[in-house]
Amino acid sequence: MATASVHQQILDGNIHKKIPLSTYESNLEPTLQNLESLLPKTSSEKLPKFDPMIHLQYYSNELASHKYNNTRRITMKELGLENPNLQISPIGVSDPFPLFTEEAVTIMKKELLTKDIFMENARYCFNSTSGLDCCLRGYVKTIDGKVNCPFIYEAWTNPKTMELISKMAGVDLEIIMNYEIGHVNISIKSNDQANEEIIKYERLMIDDKKRKNSGDDIPAVVGWHYDSYPFVCVLMLSDTTKMIGGETSLRMGTTKGENQVAIIPSPQLGSASVLQGRLIEHIAPTPLGLSERMTMVTSFRAKNPSLKDSSILNTVKPEINFGSRYNEFYSQWINYRCELIKQKMDLINNKVKTGDSFNKDDITNDLKDVEDYVKKTYEEMMISKEEMAKMFQKK
Template sequence: MVPHPQLVDSIAKGNVHQCLPESAWATDLAAKYEAAKKITGVESTANVVFDPAKHLQFYADGPISKHKFNNTRRLTMEELGLTHKHQISPIGVSDPFPLFTDEAIALMRQEILQKDLFLKYSRYCYSSTSGLDSVMRGYVKNDDVIDAPFTYQAWKHPKTMELVSKMAGVELEVIMDYEIAHVNVSMKDPAHAAEERIVHAQAASKGDSNGNDIPAVVGWHHDSYPFVCVLMLSDTTEMIGGETSLRMGPSGSGQVAIVPGPQAGYAAVLQGRLIEHIAPSPIGISERITMVTSYKAKDCMKKDTSVLSTVKPEVNYGSIYNSFYSQWVDYRVKTLKDRLDVINSGCRDKDGNFQKQETIELLKETAEYLQSTWKEMEVSPSEWEKIEQAIRPKSG
């Protein structure tokens, strides 16, 4: 099908047809922004320096957090029955582990909930079903402008990278600045949340609730990037549900593995490109804000299976056309250059003999990587059809 010209134009201008109205911030988030400022005690985060000794639980909380981190359960790809030739780590998923302190979480909340930033970058979630379900992407660093300085420092700091990589079982690097700390915001009326808790308690007392009545935010899917780290920014004390389900492979009995929902400041890593999983839609809480950072292997010769199925601007309203695509091309071209340098420098063995077949295979893989770079940017007719059907007018 041929997409509607006005839709194409709106997407190119930053998915302006999916912007949230100011009333959404004023009604649901203004008070939360002020609460975060009260906790941090700063009017602006511009001059706040990320300090691992204060902002990473592993260093700030001493032996207790170190013990929790080091004893976090991790399921391997083999245990999940999903061993794959393209996996970049033997680790498939981790349980939630302590990552950022309360002060760090408050500073991040202050940044994402500030009015101008939220209204500039927030868009309705493409999978939203009801209420204020929105996403913020690319807001941390847009081209050369860093709009969320503390959040940028927090995720890019070597000590943070070290902890995430250790948990993932492979040295990682952020896929590109656009994928630093994208935020999912889900809001619900507090009275409705309280009613959900009552109904759930009544059902549980009768023994007829097995959790299957808890819907999902996003259906079964694979992520677009090799690894993700998902951080919780909300108080989940009264949350019911929230576990992430993963589809195990045949050698893992074909069942579903469950990863517990995290508490504020805790995160979990997932090799989500190769693991089919379902995002939870918990009940009993009026707010659920999560932050997701995406990674690939730091070693450029390890397989990078990234696709754009869930993140391209035509599909995901939070991806802003000009910024997203330019960063995608930049990261892919840089990876290509790094790979070619390695191939060029290693085409001879230690005795000086040219390794013809090995070099041919590496060049073939690199050519495929280049081809996939532009192919992923294309939008299929079936995708355009879904996009057209999903468009609905928004009003404040």
């Protein structure tokens, strides 16, 4: 009976993990009201439309464009993680770079915190340990094509935004699917809790020497993990002026028998980092001193269909992640995989059409790659014994 109940909850879209209205009204509605005073006044109630020349820092701020062009990027080789068979770019990770303006971030938060949008789509985080830790997934554009958050949708899909993110990542990227546009993670604490964290900071600090070893002792809400998709772009939506910690730690390749840890600074409001997270094990240490922390994540794969798409569903499938709603998520997963399979088959067909001679071994290997991709598509939707145990533990 318990098994049937858990499965039905998943099929229903994990609605049992929705955020209570009382929690929204006490913790997030005041934030929404404060945003109103920060927005530019218009003749109508509609929010401003996304304009890359206004809302991308690269085009609206000369100093920001200079900072973007001088952002440090660490290669997979420098991390000791070079993997020619799987990596889609030589770049492993970037330091935070200026992406969206403060006005853009304000409009984004206004859209995603709108009562109807939030209450319909927000779910408690599957890895939440305390306070209000929730996420919004699949809320920007629905499977039937309805755009619920036009500013967020245009901000991430605009060609100029894509160009900036792709350049930073070292490869032309494409958003995985609409469900993965603007995934938001929200953590809310009381001001007293935030202030108490600052007071206790000295006791909670991690010794620098320890941070240079395996990194197993770094405290975090989510432990060491790999992302489900090839590349992510993580945008900071909160003012981090008073934040302590929050850097991203990356597990480097083994050097002299030891794992070293690379540290990426925490971003400021409107800044973002790109990470080839499918191939880099990483952790985001628990930040201290913030009463509200919001990050927005959009996931990508290579635009070129001939490059490897190593996507998996470990951290995002509905059976594990409460924010993924069964019908919408799996439908979009299959749609995107089928479209990519078509593109891969077209490449094979064109190779045959335009070739002077037929190379059986080459074409056979290409077809086997597509076969493996199809197999991986349905295998990723299967539930392992370990995942089954997590389902019953967290439901």
